[in-house]
Amino acid sequence: MRLExxxxxxxxxxxxxxxxxxVATIVIASLLALIAGGNPFAVLGQIIIGAFGSKFALLETLxxxxxxxxxxxxxxxxxxxxxxxxxAEAQLYAGAVxxxxxxxxxxxLPAPLLLTIMALAAMMAGAFLxxxxxxxxxxxxxxxxxxxxxxxxxxxxxxxxxxxxxxKDPMGMGWPKSAHLIPEARLPRIVDGLRLHWGFAxxxxxxxxxxxxxxxxxxxxxxxxxxxxxxxxxFAGIPVTKVILKTALLxxxxxxxxxxxxxAGLKGSLTLxxxxxxxYTGIVVAMLALLHPLxxxxxxxxxxxxxxxxxxxxxxxxxxSYLADIMLATALLFMVLAILLTKFRVRRD
Amino acid sequence: xxxxxxxxxxxxxxxxxxxxxxxxxxxAVTFDLAKGEVIALLGENGAGKTTLMNxxxxxxxxxxxxxxxxxxxxxxxxxxxxxxxxxxxxHQHFTLAGxxxxxxxxxLGAQPLHAPRLRAGAAKAKIRxxxxxxxxKVDPDAKISALTVGERQRVEILKALYRDARILILDEPTAxxxxxETDALFATLRKAIDLGLSIVFISHKLHEVMAIxxxxxxxxxxxxxxxxxxxxxxxAELSALMVGAETSAPELSRATPGAPLLSLAQLSTPPIGTxxxxxxxxxxxxxGQITGLAGxxxxxxxxxxxxxxxxxxxxxxxxxxxxxxxxxxxxRTAIAQGIARIPEDRHKTGTIADFDLTENTILETYATQFSxxxxxxxxxxxxxxxxxxxxxxxxxxxxxxRIRLLSGGNMQKLILGRVLENAPRIILANQPVxxxxxxxxxxxxxxxxxxxxxxxxVLLISEDLxxxxxxxxxxxxxxxxxxxxxxxxxxMQPEQLGVWMAGDGFEGENHAA
Numbered sequence: 020m021r022l023e024x025x026x027x028x029x030x031x032x033x034x035x036x037x038x039x040x041x042v043a044t045i046v047i048a049s050l051l052a053l054i055a056g057g058n059p060f061a062v063l064g065q066i067i068i069g070a071f072g073s074k075f076a077l078l079e080t081l082x083x084x085x086x087x088x089x090x091x092x093x094x095x096x097x098x099x100x101x102x103x104x105x106x107a108e109a110q111l112y113a114g115a116v117x118x119x120x121x122x123x124x125x126x127x128l129p130a131p132l133l134l135t136i137m138a139l140a141a142m143m144a145g146a147f148l149x150x151x152x153x154x155x156x157x158x159x160x161x162x163x164x165x166x167x168x169x170x171x172x173x174x175x176x177x178x179x180x181x182x183x184x185x186x187k188d189p190m191g192m193g194w195p196k197s198a199h200l201i202p203e204a205r206l207p208r209i210v211d212g213l214r215l216h217w218g219f220a221x222x223x224x225x226x227x228x229x230x231x232x233x234x235x236x237x238x239x240x241x242x243x244x245x246x247x248x249x250x251x252x253x254f255a256g257i258p259v260t261k262v263i264l265k266t267a268l269l270x271x272x273x274x275x276x277x278x279x280x281x282x283a284g285l286k287g288s289l290t291l292x293x294x295x296x297x298x299y300t301g302i303v304v305a306m307l308a309l310l311h312p313l314x315x316x317x318x319x320x321x322x323x324x325x326x327x328x329x330x331x332x333x334x335x336x337x338x339x340s341y342l343a344d345i346m347l348a349t350a351l352l353f354m355v356l357a358i359l360l361t362k363f364r365v366r367r368d
Numbered sequence: 369x370x371x372x373x374x375x376x377x378x379x380x381x382x383x384x385x386x387x388x389x390x391x392x393x394x395x396a397v398t399f400d401l402a403k404g405e406v407i408a409l410l411g412e413n414g415a416g417k418t419t420l421m422n423x424x425x426x427x428x429x430x431x432x433x434x435x436x437x438x439x440x441x442x443x444x445x446x447x448x449x450x451x452x453x454x455x456x457x458x459h460q461h462f463t464l465a466g467x468x469x470x471x472x473x474x475x476l477g478a479q480p481l482h483a484p485r486l487r488a489g490a491a492k493a494k495i496r497x498x499x500x501x502x503x504x505k506v507d508p509d510a511k512i513s514a515l516t517v518g519e520r521q522r523v524e525i526l527k528a529l530y531r532d533a534r535i536l537i538l539d540e541p542t543a544x545x546x547x548x549e550t551d552a553l554f555a556t557l558r559k560a561i562d563l564g565l566s567i568v569f570i571s572h573k574l575h576e577v578m579a580i581x582x583x584x585x586x587x588x589x590x591x592x593x594x595x596x597x598x599x600x601x602x603x604a605e606l607s608a609l610m611v612g613a614e615t616s617a618p619e620l621s622r623a624t625p626g627a628p629l630l631s632l633a634q635l636s637t638p639p640i641g642t643x644x645x646x647x648x649x650x651x652x653x654x655x656g657q658i659t660g661l662a663g664x665x666x667x668x669x670x671x672x673x674x675x676x677x678x679x680x681x682x683x684x685x686x687x688x689x690x691x692x693x694x695x696x697x698x699x700r701t702a703i704a705q706g707i708a709r710i711p712e713d714r715h716k717t718g719t720i721a722d723f724d725l726t727e728n729t730i731l732e733t734y735a736t737q738f739s740x741x742x743x744x745x746x747x748x749x750x751x752x753x754x755x756x757x758x759x760x761x762x763x764x765x766x767x768x769x770r771i772r773l774l775s776g777g778n779m780q781k782l783i784l785g786r787v788l789e790n791a792p793r794i795i796l797a798n799q800p801v802x803x804x805x806x807x808x809x810x811x812x813x814x815x816x817x818x819x820x821x822x823x824x825x826v827l828l829i830s831e832d833l834x835x836x837x838x839x840x841x842x843x844x845x846x847x848x849x850x851x852x853x854x855x856x857x858x859x860m861q862p863e864q865l866g867v868w869m870a871g872d873g874f875e876g877e878n879h880a881a
Contacts, residue, residue, distance in 0.1 A: 240727070256702075
């Protein structure tokens with residue numbers, strides 16, 4: 020058996036295969052639901068109802084999608100330039116720490132000003148956190164997969180120290196959490212009384228901005244060139260190292276916005292369980308979106324819906340919500356296979 | 369040549385057809401090879417020669433047709449069966465492990481890998497006997513990485529002979545050899561024929577085909593278009609058959625050289641991997657002159673090309689462009705200095721495969737011509753690409769087509785257009801016509817000559833001596849990072865250049881064996 024490249028895959032092929040990937044995911048999820056003792060139709064139905072079936076469910080899904088859009092964008096930007104940023108989790112926490120430092124009373128400013136400063140500081144912190152591995156990569160050839168991944172653990176321990184020490188809430192009854200943000204430091208809700216905050220809107224804006232950078236700006240052209248063929252880019256005079264560093268700044272900054280929006284929008288204080296792995300799930304989101312910035316929004320909503328829906332299904336039917344993780348994993352694997360098969364044709368020899 | 373026994377074919381290809389998607393690489397190819405015979409398989413790049421031999425050797429499976437060796441059909445897609453039947457193949461790109469010795473490489477695959485120990489003594493004795501018999505001088509205990517290209521090829525041939533090959537397939541064996549090494553190879557092949565072997569010799573070099581073969585098969589677009597006894601044909605006829613239509617090479621007028629535009633003096637660069645760097649070379653490129661750089665590949669061409677492209681800076685020595693020393697040397701400054709660069713590898717270095725033609729067209733000039741305060745001017749870029757496609761006759765579906773869909777010739781035309789339209793002072797053309805068909809070759813050569821006539825200084829790097837001698841006004845030979853003196857056109861015969869290519873002729877230092 021061998022793979023033969025397809026020069027120009029047809030539109031049918033490019034649409035059918037991803038669709039088949041989703042069908043295959045549903046089939047496997049159904050089988051697992053059956054094994055777990057649930058009726059597959061009821062389980063899948065309940066997941067959909069749990070994710071979109073009510074105003075509350077829908078808003079919950081959108082809230083859950085918000086940090087995933089940010090981390091998904093961060094990964095997509097980096098991966099497109101072949102900068103393998105596995106450290107979005109740490110960058111998210113870097114952003115969250117800046118929010119906790121600036122938003123708990125240290126700065127007394129009007130809300131718009133304070134929020135802007137917090138967002139910029141968060142982005143700078145996240146950007147810095149990825150700049151270090153990027154410099155190690157460009158200067159010394161250190162593999163950024165290793166450094167960014169290990170930074171996640173180091174940084175989480177650092178956050179743990181902060182929450183037990185300098186940032187510990189004096190009123191927190193001894194719990195390792197930061198003090199509450201002052202009201203001016205909270206992202207307001209989009210509609211009064213509904214639990215959706217402006218972080219979601221910010222995420223949508225970020226996706227559009229990234230898409231515009233990609234398609235319309237010189238930096239976007241350079242990032243794509245470096246990602247597709249660094250050798251040709253270097254030969255053509257594109258400053259490859261500079262472009263990689265700029266990409267790192269942008270990616271780290273986007274991931275940090277996830278931390279900003281979670282603390283300032285949803286939680287109101289920093290805890291060690293702020294992120295259930297949004298930085299890692301962002302990789303799945305970006306891959307499902309084929310690294311396209313607008314696709315990231317769709318993929319993040321899909322992933323968020325599965326998680327939120329599975330939680331609710333689990334409460335209603337009793338099939339464990341781990342089903343969500345499995346669905347995500349199978350969806351990703353089948354999607355990767357689908358992408359492979361759009362580009363290559365299998366031939367038996 | 370003696371001993372051709374056409375009564376009993378040792379190899380028979382019947383009706384071989386192979387398609388890759390919409391492309392037909394081979395169509396209904398049929399021929400016999402007799403014992404003691406040398407068949408030359410002639411055709412342009414992309415005519416389907418290599419595909420056909422890969423089918424014969426079992427690396428590809430034919431869609432239709434049958435291969436028989438000594439009267440027995442060969443199971444398709446099984447190189448092991450081909451080997452066992454007595455077919456040996458010497459690939460264009462060698463398949464040797466550099467960290468092993470000659471004898472280990474030869475034995476590799478012929479003895480089971482899980483044998484407790486390799487029987488070195490017997491193997492080496494057999495190798496010595498074979499190298500004696502076939503005049504293939506090589507030390508069985510030498511490391512492959514320490515061998516020259518010519519020696520590595522001998523190892524490849526020994527590898528086939530060691531497995532008792534009766535049919536040798538040689539794919540473009542002379543592409544990497546000096547004229548002297550080619551002569552030695554031919555002596556070996558004649559010896560093999562005398563000993564009753566049969567040979568398929570793949571080439572697109574006519575004089576070699578005339579020198580070594582009994583019969584010539586011409587492939588064009590995957591089809592066998594002609595078969596000639598070598599004695600009954602000549603180069604003119606073969607080249608016409610190969611191309612299918614008469615194409616004329618551009619007539620080159622004599623140049624009137626002008627001022628020196630680029631000069632290197634006592635310049636050295638670091639080595640690139642296993643390839644040497646430049647070793648104290650002196651080189652002057654003059655306006656209105658094509659300077660040819662001849663040499664066997666891997667002798668410092670890459671170092672010189674990288675230097676002029678802006679990818680590496682000199683380690684020592686002086687580097688001047690139009691009389692002023694270069695500083696802060698990068699690809700961007702090279703382009704700004706008016707250097708047009710046609711890279712050796714148009715797929716990996718020259719273009720970005722999944723970018724469209726527009727994006728590839730502006731790859732070098734986007735920053736200065738199609739970008740304003742960080743925003744791309746895509747409309748301007750596209751109009752620019754459209755104009756360039758027209759001027760340089762790039763056959764494509766339009767500026768939005770991905771460049772990977774273009775043929776080599778059209779890709780090269782786009783690169784030519786990209787670098788020539790800025791009226792460069794200096795042109796670096798590294799293997800500009802490798803892999804192109806005759807039509808595209810003439811086009812590229814014509815454009816280079818026109819640029820020369822317009823006053824550009826051209827450096828033409830090529831492994832094809834014919835191309836160098838036809839196009840160049842002056843010639844240098846590069847060998848192991850050293851540069852020969854400048855020879856004026858017409859003063860040197862290929863054999864004399866061959867002496868320099870082999871590393872002899874340089875003063876002071878001895879050529880390492």
